[in-house]
Amino acid sequence: MKKDRKETAADAFEKALKGPSDAKYVLRLYVTGSTPRSQRAIKNIKKICEEHLKGRYELEVIDVYQQPGSAVEEDILAAPTLVKKLPPPLKKFIGDLSDMEQVLLGLNIVPKS
Amino acid sequence: MKNRQKSGLHAVKVEKVPTGIQGLDSITSGGLPRGRTTLVTGNPGTGKTMFGLEFLVRGAELFKEPGVFVSFEENVEEMVANGASLGFDLSKLCSDNLLFMDFVRVERSEIEETGEYDLEGLFIRLKYAIDSVGAKRVALDTIESLFAGLPNTAILRAELRRLFRWLKDRGMTTIITGERGKDSLTREGLEEYVSDCVILLDHRVTEEVSTRRLRIVKYRGSEHGTNEYPFLIGDNGFIVLPITSIGLAYSVGKERISSGIPRLDAMLSGLGYYKGSLVLITGTAGTGKSSMAATFVDAACRRGEKAAFFAFEESPDQIMRNMASIGVNLVRWKDSGLLEFFAERPTAFGLEHHLMKMIHIVEKINPSVVVIDPFSNLPDVGSFKEVRSMIQRLIDYLKGSGVTTLLTSLTSGKRDEEMTDVGISSLADTWLLLKTIEAGGERNRGMYILKSRGMAHSNQIREYVFTDNGIDILDVYVGPEGVLTGSVRLAQEAKERDREEALRKEIERLEINLEKRRSIMEAQLAQVGKEFEYEKNSLANEIDKKNIALKAIAQHKKEMAVSRKADEQGEG
Numbered sequence: 217m218k219k220d221r222k223e224t225a226a227d228a229f230e231k232a233l234k235g236p237s238d239a240k241y242v243l244r245l246y247v248t249g250s251t252p253r254s255q256r257a258i259k260n261i262k263k264i265c266e267e268h269l270k271g272r273y274e275l276e277v278i279d280v281y282q283q284p285g286s287a288v289e290e291d292i293l294a295a296p297t298l299v300k301k302l303p304p305p306l307k308k309f310i311g312d313l314s315d316m317e318q319v320l321l322g323l324n325i326v327p328k329s
Numbered sequence: 330m331k332n333r334q335k336s337g338l339h340a341v342k343v344e345k346v347p348t349g350i351q352g353l354d355s356i357t358s359g360g361l362p363r364g365r366t367t368l369v370t371g372n373p374g375t376g377k378t379m380f381g382l383e384f385l386v387r388g389a390e391l392f393k394e395p396g397v398f399v400s401f402e403e404n405v406e407e408m409v410a411n412g413a414s415l416g417f418d419l420s421k422l423c424s425d426n427l428l429f430m431d432f433v434r435v436e437r438s439e440i441e442e443t444g445e446y447d448l449e450g451l452f453i454r455l456k457y458a459i460d461s462v463g464a465k466r467v468a469l470d471t472i473e474s475l476f477a478g479l480p481n482t483a484i485l486r487a488e489l490r491r492l493f494r495w496l497k498d499r500g501m502t503t504i505i506t507g508e509r510g511k512d513s514l515t516r517e518g519l520e521e522y523v524s525d526c527v528i529l530l531d532h533r534v535t536e537e538v539s540t541r542r543l544r545i546v547k548y549r550g551s552e553h554g555t556n557e558y559p560f561l562i563g564d565n566g567f568i569v570l571p572i573t574s575i576g577l578a579y580s581v582g583k584e585r586i587s588s589g590i591p592r593l594d595a596m597l598s599g600l601g602y603y604k605g606s607l608v609l610i611t612g613t614a615g616t617g618k619s620s621m622a623a624t625f626v627d628a629a630c631r632r633g634e635k636a637a638f639f640a641f642e643e644s645p646d647q648i649m650r651n652m653a654s655i656g657v658n659l660v661r662w663k664d665s666g667l668l669e670f671f672a673e674r675p676t677a678f679g680l681e682h683h684l685m686k687m688i689h690i691v692e693k694i695n696p697s698v699v700v701i702d703p704f705s706n707l708p709d710v711g712s713f714k715e716v717r718s719m720i721q722r723l724i725d726y727l728k729g730s731g732v733t734t735l736l737t738s739l740t741s742g743k744r745d746e747e748m749t750d751v752g753i754s755s756l757a758d759t760w761l762l763l764k765t766i767e768a769g770g771e772r773n774r775g776m777y778i779l780k781s782r783g784m785a786h787s788n789q790i791r792e793y794v795f796t797d798n799g800i801d802i803l804d805v806y807v808g809p810e811g812v813l814t815g816s817v818r819l820a821q822e823a824k825e826r827d828r829e830e831a832l833r834k835e836i837e838r839l840e841i842n843l844e845k846r847r848s849i850m851e852a853q854l855a856q857v858g859k860e861f862e863y864e865k866n867s868l869a870n871e872i873d874k875k876n877i878a879l880k881a882i883a884q885h886k887k888e889m890a891v892s893r894k895a896d897e898q899g900e901g
Binding site for chain 1: 431451454
């Protein structure tokens with residue numbers, strides 16, 4: 217999933233400048249085991265990605281129970297947390313992502329009309 | 330997971346964890362409650378972070394209890410720098426697996442709430458940190474920052490409650506810090522969740538001098554000191570002053586030590602001060618308080634005892650020079666290490682700093698006598714009450730250590746002389762009052778013992794003078810208007826000298842007379858003897874002559890009888 221990030225970052229920045237429509241998204245979702253809340257978050261982000269970012273996103277789901285060190289690295293406090301690594305700026309969404317509008321707005325995605 | 334069961338219904342004495350913070354453990358009679366959460370609250374800059382940090386560092390260093398420090402405000406580099414300012418090598422503790430530091434950054438602008446969540450991420454990090462060093466202690470600094478970062482306070486509050494429960498269940502002795510609110514102990518009401526122990530730190534500036542205070546607001550199930558205790562954040566961490574806990578329990582001896590002035594010792598029932606007592610010397614300007622103090626120190630050093638001289642007015646060099654002028658040579662004691670000077674402007678530090686510094690020094694050099702000259706300068710630093718409480722603490726401490734303390738205090742001539750600036754006279758065991766006596770157009774120095782507990786002391790007002798050989802207390806001349814001093818005394822002395830002289834001369838004259846009589850008598854005796862001898866000889870001659878004549882008669886008679894051929898029986 218992590219392929220050539222440096223280049224991607226530069227590209228993504230360029231794209232971000234051009235507009236949201238074709239920017240590449242790198243997303244990480246930190247969940248805590250397979251609780252209903254985690255499930256909901258995973259379902260929600262997958263739906264958003266498939267509907268709005270098809271073909272231009274990377275999504276990694278990380279179980280912090282399995283990798284507690286990653287919580288320290290990424291400074292995870294709440295669960296679930298979605299981290300938008302790219303395009304900049306870095307953003308964290310806490311919660312189960314059920315407030316779709318808020319997520320889309322935060323991700324700077326213009327919903328297809 | 331639970332390594333600690335909830336205690337049953339019966340009362341269980343709170344088990345305590347020593348913090349290792351100097352002084353704190355004696356205020357809390359043993360430390361913080363083990364396996365529970367203690368809230369440390371205070372305004373910004375009162376030392377909450379340092380408190381938490383030292384709790385962990387001491388735990389790791391002194392008690393081999395590893396700790397986890399979670400900062401919500403500063404990153405790891407900043408924490409390491411903070412630690413270094415107290416002389417803690419945090420990096421080393423981390424690499425020795427005695428400390429784990431984590432920085433939880435909460436940036437409001439980066440975070441968006443999109444639904445239900447919990448703070449499991451924080452729990453996992455904490456668990457990860459605790460497990461990686463086997464921690465027994467945790468410090469969370471300042472968990473209230475979460476309220477700024479996370480908008481949903483309902484979730485946050487529920488999660489914090491869960492967090493404290495969670496830490497308790499794991500047996501973690503935890504310190505959480507909080508900012509003091511306007512009307513509450515913490516801005517976000519954290520004290521609601523922490524019911525075991527609450528410590529309040531305070532930092533106030535009174536008359537441009539700052540003092541730090543610590544108070545234990547609450548300690549469930551344990552006795553604790555309730556006062557505000559001054560504390561200091563020095564090069565070596567926190568020092569809290571629990572001095573009042575010494576109380577009045579110190580023992581006293583009967584041993585006495587010299588004041589350095591033989592005639593003053595004589596006034597103090599012949600033996601001087603009590604060892605371990607507090608001697609107070611008060612007087613107006615220029616009455617020689619410092620000289621008295623120096624003489625006392627000199628005497629101690631002569632006995633080979635150690636002395637500490639805290640000077641709040643003059644530099645050590647100045648004191649030594651001045652004392653040399655009255656023949657008190659302090660330089661040699663300083664050179665030999667028996668005497669140590671500590672000179673400081675009172676305003677250089679806050680009160681508690683002075684106090685702790687003095688106690689620190691006393692602990693370090695363990696002197697037999699301590700001089701504070703003058704302590705009346707200290708009120709520049711704080712209020713009347715504060716200074717008195719500080720002096721009280723210091724005196725309690727010194728008495729408890731068996732140190733004989735001499736304080737000098739300047740009294741202004743206007744006020745009642747029998748009063749000290751900070752009202753500590755009741756603490757003094759021996760109180761010498763030095764005063765200037767104005768009479769006959771002169772100012773002279775007089776002293777008297779206002780009180781001296783536990784001894785029959787002189788009640789006289791004595792004049793004393795500075796000589797090349799120290800302080801000399803003079804004889805008392807009482808005139809019609811009280812004690813005679815200065816030239817009046819000199820005149821009186823002269824008068825007495827004249828009288829003595831006259832008497833001496835008279836005696837001398839009489840003695841000569843007596844001698845004369847004796848020699849006359851002896852001459853006469855010799856003469857009589859001679860005459861007697863002469864008469865004795867002439868009388869003896871006469872007796873001899875008569876005896877010879879008597880014999881001659883007898884011889885003649887015999888010869889006559891022979892010639893007459895008379896029989897021998899018939900006579901005549």
